[in-house]
Amino acid sequence: MTSTCGTYAGYQQHHAKGEKACTSCTAANTAYHARLRQTRAADPKAADRAGHGKGSTYRNCGCRCQPCRLANSADGRARRQKERAS
Ligand SMILES: [Zn+2]
Numbered sequence: 001m002t003s004t005c006g007t008y009a010g011y012q013q014h015h016a017k018g019e020k021a022c023t024s025c026t027a028a029n030t031a032y033h034a035r036l037r038q039t040r041a042a043d044p045k046a047a048d049r050a051g052h053g054k055g056s057t058y059r060n061c062g063c064r065c066q067p068c069r070l071a072n073s074a075d076g077r078a079r080r081q082k083e084r085a086s
């Protein structure tokens with residue numbers, strides 16, 4: 001346990017040190033991402049700023065427009081192909 005445990009920063013510190021995050025840090029990380037998703041859902045322009053036609057916009061901004069959906073499925077295909085190749 002460190003003084004930052006139970007925060008998202010604490011979670012990142014565990015990873016920086018190559019440790020498995022403790023329970024309170026894992027919970028903080030989950031809450032952080034849930035909050036991030038809510039913020040993005042409440043801010044449709046976030047996807048515009050990130051740019052459409054990108055898998056990351058689909059995943060991170062929750063954009064479900066046609067170019068973003070296509071890019072996300074292309075990302076999934078590329079990832080599967082890489083896994084097969086290795
Ligand atoms: Zn911790």
Ligand SMILES: [Zn+2]
Binds near residue numbers: 047053057064066
């Ligand atoms: Zn989009």
